[in-house]
Amino acid sequence: MVSREEIEERALSTLSTREQDKSVIYLDTKELPAGSIIDIDGSEVRLPWKGTLVFIDMEPQANWGHSCRYLLFDRTSGEMLSFEAQFPPYLRGPSETLTLLWRGPSAPDWAVATHAQ
Numbered sequence: 001m002v003s004r005e006e007i008e009e010r011a012l013s014t015l016s017t018r019e020q021d022k023s024v025i026y027l028d029t030k031e032l033p034a035g036s037i038i039d040i041d042g043s044e045v046r047l048p049w050k051g052t053l054v055f056i057d058m059e060p061q062a063n064w065g066h067s068c069r070y071l072l073f074d075r076t077s078g079e080m081l082s083f084e085a086q087f088p089p090y091l092r093g094p095s096e097t098l099t100l101l102w103r104g105p106s107a108p109d110w111a112v113a114t115h116a117q
Contacts, residue, residue: 002078008101010080011054011071024060024112025102028053040070041085049074055089055098060111064088
């Protein structure tokens, strides 16, 4: 089973040092069954295995849309799929299942989604 720490490390490895400094990373605590459909910027992505969603806001001080990334992790094997995007998973209101995984040193407290604390 891939741990929360391993997911954080893998998510951070997808970012440059500059991106790490200003980004905010969220982990979805809801485990997704194999075959789940995830909407990423209006495109449907089918999860090939039971997994976990990670959302990386690479410009948390900007209004939407701007550069962000979705990562889907297979919690058993550690396989990861990455998708570049422009919009967050919570456009229609706060997510009840996203939790803060990482906040870069330059990302101000006010830029962290309050529902993800």
